[in-house]
Amino acid sequence: MPQATREIKRRIRSIKSTHQITRAMELVSAAKMRRAVQNVLATRTYAQLGWQLLSELSARTDQSRHPLLARREQIKRLGLVIISSNRGLCGGFNHQLTHRTNQYIQKNREQNPQLEVDLVTVGKRGRDIMLRTGHNIVAEFTKADITTRIEVVAPIAKLLISDYLSGKSDRVVMAYTDFISPLTQKPIIKQLLPIVKEVDLNLGSARVAGVKQEEQAANFNYEYLFEPTPDAVLENLLPRLLEVQLYQALLESDASEHSARMMSMRNATDAAHDMISSLTLAFNQARQASITTELADITGGRAALGA
Amino acid sequence: MPKTLEFQIATPERVVFEAPAVEEIILPTQMGEITILPDHIPLVSSLVAGEIRVKVGGQEVSMAVSGGFIEVRPGKVVVLADTAERAEEIDEHRAEEAREKARQLMQEKKTETTDYTGLAAKLERELARLKVVRKHRERKNLGPKAVE
Numbered sequence: 381m382p383q384a385t386r387e388i389k390r391r392i393r394s395i396k397s398t399h400q401i402t403r404a405m406e407l408v409s410a411a412k413m414r415r416a417v418q419n420v421l422a423t424r425t426y427a428q429l430g431w432q433l434l435s436e437l438s439a440r441t442d443q444s445r446h447p448l449l450a451r452r453e454q455i456k457r458l459g460l461v462i463i464s465s466n467r468g469l470c471g472g473f474n475h476q477l478t479h480r481t482n483q484y485i486q487k488n489r490e491q492n493p494q495l496e497v498d499l500v501t502v503g504k505r506g507r508d509i510m511l512r513t514g515h516n517i518v519a520e521f522t523k524a525d526i527t528t529r530i531e532v533v534a535p536i537a538k539l540l541i542s543d544y545l546s547g548k549s550d551r552v553v554m555a556y557t558d559f560i561s562p563l564t565q566k567p568i569i570k571q572l573l574p575i576v577k578e579v580d581l582n583l584g585s586a587r588v589a590g591v592k593q594e595e596q597a598a599n600f601n602y603e604y605l606f607e608p609t610p611d612a613v614l615e616n617l618l619p620r621l622l623e624v625q626l627y628q629a630l631l632e633s634d635a636s637e638h639s640a641r642m643m644s645m646r647n648a649t650d651a652a653h654d655m656i657s658s659l660t661l662a663f664n665q666a667r668q669a670s671i672t673t674e675l676a677d678i679t680g681g682r683a684a685l686g687a
Numbered sequence: 688m689p690k691t692l693e694f695q696i697a698t699p700e701r702v703v704f705e706a707p708a709v710e711e712i713i714l715p716t717q718m719g720e721i722t723i724l725p726d727h728i729p730l731v732s733s734l735v736a737g738e739i740r741v742k743v744g745g746q747e748v749s750m751a752v753s754g755g756f757i758e759v760r761p762g763k764v765v766v767l768a769d770t771a772e773r774a775e776e777i778d779e780h781r782a783e784e785a786r787e788k789a790r791q792l793m794q795e796k797k798t799e800t801t802d803y804t805g806l807a808a809k810l811e812r813e814l815a816r817l818k819v820v821r822k823h824r825e826r827k828n829l830g831p832k833a834v835e
Contacts, residue, residue: 426697429765433758437731530699602761607732608718616733617756621767624699 385670388663392656399652405469406645413562413638416526420559420631427628430621437614438575440603446614448541448622451574452550457496458488459540459549461572463556463629464506465637466523471644473557473565473637474505480567481555482513498549500539502630526634533626541619544573556629557636563643565636570629572622690725694741696750696766703771704741704750711742712764714757715815723764730759734768736811738819749774751819753812770812774823777816786813 443450462481464474489495498518501507507520521536543549552573558566606613691708712723715737723730734755741748755768789810793803 422701423699425702426699426767429695429697429758430767433731433756433765433767436758436760440729602729605728605730607716607721607730612717613731613733613756617731620756627699 384666385663388659388666392659392663395652395655395659399649399656402645402648402652406642406649409638409642409645412526413635413642416631416635416638417559417562419526419528420628420635423624423628423631427624430624434575434618434621434625437604437617441610445610446618447545448573448614448618449575451576455488455492455495455550457498457549458485459498459500459543459552459573460485461500461502461536461540461552461554461626462506462510463523463554463633464501464503464509465633466504466525468505469644470637470641471647473640474509476565477555477557477567478506478509478513480569481510484553484555484569485515498543500536502536503633523630526638527627527630530623530627533623533630537619537623537626540572541622549573554626554629556633557640559632559635559639562639565640570625572625575618575622692723692725692727693763694743694766695764696739696752696768696771698755698768698771700770703768703773704748706741706743709741709743709764713738713740714766715739715752716757723759725762727759727764729761730757732757734766736808736815738815738822739766739771749819749823751777751812751816753808753815772816772819774819777820777823779817779820779824782813782816782820786810786817789813 438449441449460481462477464477468474485497488497497515499510499515500519500521501510501517502521503523507517510517519539524532540549540552544552551571553569553571555567555569558568560566689710691710692712693707694709694712695705696703710725714721714723715735716732717735718732720737721732734752734757736753737751739750739752741750750771750773752766752768752771755766755771758765758767789806793806793810
């Protein structure tokens with residue numbers, strides 16, 4: 381008997397310790413998620429208003445007013461910012477994002493076989509995956525577990541803008557994970573430069589109360605007046621609002637990452653629980669079976685002796 | 688019924704104030720203070736540190752802001768501020784202290800230009816906050832706060 385039960389006992393013990401670890405990780409992620417979600421919700425309105433302003437501006441002002449608004453005829457190089465997580469154990473979070481990115485790149489390559497893609501990675505996991513798939517990475521930024529200050533995106537924005545202005549990239553997009561709810565996150569590709577109106581792929585948007593979609597405004601054919609001069613205003617405004625978009629994407633990714641990790645850890649904890657109870661059942665059955673055989677042996681021996 | 692504007696002021700931290708119908712908004716811009724009334728033409732401008740006053744339902748709400756942007760659309764005004772506080776929320780004593788600190792630092796570091804511009808902006812912001820809170824107190828007839 382001891383052989384079978386000892387084996388099961390050992391497995392139960394190891395699963396129990398895994399169960400403990402995953403439960404602890406779930407609790408940690410839950411706390412981080414709460415903070416990240418709080419951050420993301422606080423800035424959403426600001427980011428969305430900023431994006432509305434950007435897209436209205438691009439639709440209503442002359443493209444030649446500022447190089448960041450001007451569209452280019454030919455897209456030879458694509459700049460792509462991919463915002464992933466630093467650590468794994470968060471379910472399909474990073475793979476969904478990289479899969480979506482690869483799809484996007486492939487679709488664009490079909491239209492334009494000569495397209496070169498330069499990646500800027502934020503977060504270690506995305507970098508590793510993209511390296512493995514053989515993409516060209518031009519810059520790598522580190523990322524905190526939870527982003528709380530807008531200053532951290534300034535260098536990223538600076539790099540993107542200077543690359544775009546110097547012609548190193550003809551279009552800049554970013555890939556991030558949009559936080560919809562703790563249960564759902566969606567990988568999204570959003571165009572940053574040049575700033576155009578059509579590609580509004582809602583940055584955490586449409587769900588923000590208090591910011592209505594401006595349908596009626598689109599009917600008016602108005603142009604903005606700039607004070608003091610268009611150049612002076614746009615020079616400050618465009619980079620700043622781009623920063624805000626990047627920052628918001630980073631926050632959305634943070635919130636998504638922590639909720640994805642919390643969910644996958646909860647699933648692991650539940651699975652460990654199930655395994656423990658089925659193994660305990662198997663253990664008890666094995667123990668009972670060995671007792672029964674022993675008893676049968678004893679009584680069988682006795683009957684043989686007595687006869 | 689007189690015409691009104693929708694007004695919203697947001698910072699990266701939160702939405703500080705929003706109202707569906709305001710009569711008048713006074714904003715500090717690079718070119719000086721401007722007043723926005725309903726039917727203003729669409730405008731984009733930069734905001735500087737100062738005081739925003741909003742007339743809503745006959746009452747005036749005042750806020751201290753640092754830099755940011757203003758967007759006037761037909762029927763709506765949006766302010767994207769870097770920081771903004773309602774007058775009631777500012778603690779005068781702390782604002783005074785912060786101003787003093789910024790000014791001292793500025794005198795010490797006048798030679799280092801990078802720091803200087805940052806500090807000058809900070810001082811300006813603190814001054815704006817102080818101005819708003821003082822006015823707010825006067826209006827409420829609370830008198831100046833006792834200085835320790």
